[in-house]
Amino acid sequence: MIDKTTLWIVIAGLGIGSFFLRFVFTGLVGNRAMPEWLLRHLRYTAVAVLPALVAPQVIWPNATGGETDTARLAAAVVTLAVGILTKSVIGAILSGAATLFGLLYLLG
Template sequence: MNIETADLWFVIIGLGLGSFGLRFVFTGLVGNRPLPPWLLRHLRYTAVAVLPGLVAPLVVWPAATGGSLDAPRMAAALVTLAVGYFLRNVIVAIVLGGVTLYGGLALLG
């Protein structure tokens, strides 16, 4: 797939301006004015909402297996979810999920 140079630069510049605009709204326009409590409450959930959207395709349709489910990745996802839910510790959940994935891949291939 070949993309014309002008089209590529148009997309790059457009994405750069959009990214700058999003950041400028919070840093330039809002500045050091206090945000309303309801907005701060919603902003706390941004990472919680974005992270599953980034991780779920890697678990359900992993490129390493040609897009099919496999046991090591599902086990690692379930361990991570269970540990995170019960212990409420993100670091421990990530480490145990990684250990489960590494061990599952070593055992099951």
């Protein structure tokens, strides 16, 4: 178990670091126009972050001890297909969740 003092020092340090990282963009650069090349790259940040968070849980899920699982792969494929075809985030999430829970129920 971690010491409470060490835990609070780490939490405070991460909070201060996160504040200053955001302050650079909003406080220091907020009133100035950003270059077009930077704005173009920032547009893709959310699109890149979500797959980076989801991919390890599909390929090496903790629930199966790190073994690739058919239900999770199928749910990822269905989510991607529904998202591309319908352009609906909610529809993609709901169809992926239904696929995952349905296959987990059917496959045991």
